[in-house]
Amino acid sequence: AQSVTQLDSHVSVSEGTPVLLRCNYSSSYSPSLFWYVQHPNKGLQLLLKYTSAATLVKGINGFEAEFKKSETSFHLTKPSAHMSDAAEYFCVVSDTGGYQKVTFGIGTKLQVIP
């Protein structure tokens, strides 16, 4: 079984300050982990993906995430928030034990204050 817990439903940061969106996962197998972003009235877009290579993963738009097996975490960070980062972010786990079943977290809504 696999699951994802996004620890914050809403995060508010000021423009230019760091962003931290937290995600913990549970998986019976070696998981692949993803972060997707959903802007209002737009489709989901992949930010970054971890598949057992380097534990620090760099994504688009300056985002990165670090896979920590001991903490079962995959937190998303960005050094400096931009107004265009305001969106909903989903942490996703996909186990490698079988078919491509993916499990989404409930999402974290990021607000960026000017």
Next chain:
Amino acid sequence: DAGVTQSPTHLIKTRGQHVTLRCSPISGHKSVSWYQQVLGQGPQFIFQYYEKEERGRGNFPDRFSARQFPNYSSELNVNALLLGDSALYLCASSTGTGHEKLFFGSGTQLSVL
């Protein structure tokens, strides 16, 4: 190249009716998966199809069914609609069945009255 296209964009049905949602994947993609996103929640996996065969199924009742056609487009069918089926239905395509990047369409917003 066109992205993943879904039709219709919005749909209103009444309880007990049947609905068919359609999805065209990105050219060259052979895998299509379907998700239900209820307001305020993350998308939930419904089905994955690859090369016209079902490769994965989430925890949804038998009222939900899907198929994939030879051109890799897909339909999601829902019978005996319930109020709780009201949601955004998302389709995603990818090249295979592994952990490739998923490309999502903009979804079909289904309202059941």
